[in-house]
Amino acid sequence: MNIALLGYGKMGKVIERIALERGHAIVLRKTRQDSFEGLETADVAIDFSIPDAAVENITACLQNGIPVVSGTTGWLAQYEAMKALCEKQNGAFLYGSNFSLGVNLFFELNQKLAQLMAKFPQYAVDMEEIHHTQKLDKPSGTAITLAEGLLPYTPFTQWSLEAEATDKLYIDVKRENDVPGTHSIFYRSAVDTIEIKHTAHNREGFAYGAVLAAEWLATRKGVFTMKDVLDL
Incomplete structure (x- = not known):
């Protein structure tokens, strides 16, 4: 080809x-x-x-x-x-x-977990994405896809990069040297935290x-x- x-x-x-x-x-x-x-x-x-x-x-x-x-x-x-x-x-x-095959499986896992967690409002959800310093867009396209998979099962209709925007899903964006891509979703309550995470080791x-x-x-x-x- x-x-x-x-x-x-x-x-x-x-x-x-x-x-x-x-x-x-x-x-x-x-x-x-x-x-x-x-x-x-x-x-x-x-x-x-x-x-x-x-x-x-x-x-x-x-x-x-x-x-x-x-x-x-x-x-x-x-x-x-x-x-x-x-x-x-x-x-x-x-x-x-x-x-990434792993990320696409992670997309499915993210959506399934969001469906389960929708029944438990005591858990607040937020996200984190980390990429190399040369990445031009914030948040990453992967983070946006993850957020879009979450939003229908949350009280939110939009995501935001501002932690103070409590009416929107918060995405914490970090840029660090030599990080191919790490994405995490957190469900936090007063007693515990549930986290799912995908870490790319290379391109x-x-x-x-x-x-x-x-x-x-x-x-x-x-x-x-x-x-x-x-x-x-």
């Missing part, structure tokens, strides 16, 4: 290595300054760029009939527009806030999941998520 890499930073390079190990070829390695030359030869594209470039990358793929997997976060105000473009072009588009899990998603998407049409890929 021929793969176009849209974004060739640290994640792009790990994705490249895993894709090559799985027998695929890389036909485009695009940074922000590069053109899309070579995109037309791709069977599928994987976008791990930056928020300002993601919409342009996804649009170029859909307009050229190239299935596209995007793991870039921080651009989701345009998500519905990209879905509409995919449907108009009869294309294939898969967005994931996190492609391998994200990259492997992105390549699996690209392999799955290459022969399909429509708008999908990792739930479809993993049959969750």
Whole structure:
């Protein structure tokens, strides 16, 4: 399979290595300054760029009939527009806030626990996410997905980065050196605390999941998520 890499930073390079190990070829390695030359030869594209470039990358793929997997976060105000473009072009588009297999299982666990805890209002819920200092968006896309899984089972309708906003789900965002990604959900009462936590040890899990998603998407049409890929 021929793969176009849209974004060739640290994640792009790990994705490249895993894709090559799985027998695929890389036909485009695009940074922000590069053109899309070579995109037309791709069977599928994987976008791990930056928020300002993601919409342009996804649009170029859909307009050229190239299935596209995007793991870039921080651009989701345009998500519905990209879905509409995919449907108009009869294309294939898969967005994931996190492609790690473990994180996607964690999403399911988070929602199940939230359903259980909804019966016990003595527990107050909050979240924490920690990433490396180079991460541009706050909170992470993964944290937003976790929050969206929680909110229907809480008194809240929105999340907030402000601890003082007691009418919203609080997400404590931290940026530390060399942290690939750690996400925790806490249920706190006067007598105890329940915590679930996912800790990424490196970028391998994200990259492997992105390549699996690209392999799955290459022969399909429509708008999908990792739930479809993993049959969750």
